[in-house]
Every structure is written in C-alpha cells, then in structure tokens.
Amino acid sequence: MSLKKSIIIIILILLVDQISKFYIKTHFALGDEYRVFQWFRVYFVENDGMAWGTKISDFVSFISDRTAKIALTVFRIVAIFGIxxxxxxxxxxxSPKVLLLAIAFIFAGALGNIIDSVFYGLLFSDSHGQIATFLPAEGGYDGLLHGRVVDMLYFPLWKGFLPEWLPFFGGKFFTFFEPVFNVADMAISTGFMMLLVFNKKAFSKKSD
Structure with a gap:
C-alpha cells in the first residue's frame, strides 16, 4: 500500500471524527443524551485527560491539572511525529498492508484527539448547561493546549447487579460497556487490535 493511500485513509477518518465532534459540540449541551437504541446512545461528555478520563495529576500529586494537561498534550504531539x-x-x-493500515488508523485517531486538545479551547465556548458556539466573539472556553476531547459514543449493552457469589464485585451495580468514546478512539483501538491479531503478518520478515 502506498503512502498516498495511507494519507487518504487518515484524512477520511479525521473528517468523520471532526465532523461528528463539531456536530455534537454545536447541537448538544454537556451531559445531553440521545437514545438511538437501548444499547446505543449518543452521550456528550468531555475528557481533558488520558484514557477513561485519567489525569497525570492523579498519579503525580505535586503537578497541577493545567500543567499536567500541557505535558500530556505536548507528549501526544511528540508521539504523533513518531507515529x-x-x-x-x-x-x-x-511493509505488509496490514501494518500500514494499522499505523494509519492509530495515526488518524491520535491526531483527531490532538486537534481537540490543542484547539477546541480556542474554537468553542463552554458546553456546561448550554450548547457551545463555534468561534464565539468573547473567545473560547480556554487557551491553546487546554482543549477537552469530545466523546459521544456510548454502548451500555447490559446494566444490572452482579451475582452475590462473585468475589469483590458481587452485588454491585455494573454497566457493560460503560466508557464513552469517539471515532478517533475507535481508530486507535482498531489499529492496535490489528497489530495484535495479525502480529505475525504485520511484522513478517518482509517488514524488517
């Protein structure tokens, strides 16, 4: 597969990711939910940290949230150059096509979330209790590198109380699948799954 085809795939994923995020930001207030099916909902949340909303400052207490946010965004930018x-x-x-596809998916997903982190604080007004405005006259909700990643895809396939006989979690209310994510996250996960499932083919001697 040529580099040109890889770039086309990256652009297509980025377009779907950014268009979906733009639509959510300009049509939903934070916390709004639209039920497509019982097991599939559009649920608008924002994430200013790592996976599942984790922050660097959760592990390193002496770093403020804002400093940790900049560090995380800079790390992502450096990582995208490496990818x-x-x-x-x-x-x-x-290299094998499956390897190139996987890298392209990971690159597109990482870049999609970086765009949110770097620019969305400047481009949109706040979504708390209101629908955000694109390029508001009074300025965005935060500065450069302080944007929050837009998530909206929610698949609560099952909700209920776990059996009492289960160790540690027995009797507790549980939702599967609870995380809320976006198209960029899907692209990253797909890329990594391709590398895991087709590991031997992706890293065959031909790609050495």
Missing part, C-alpha cells in the same frame, strides 16, 4: 515517521518508514520498506 508519522513509523508510517513513512514502513511504507518506504514496502
């Missing part, structure tokens, strides 16, 4: 070089190098070496 981009990995894709370029893999293409140059005529």
């Amino acid at each position: 981009g070089y990995w894709l370029f190098d893999a293409t140059k070496k005529n």
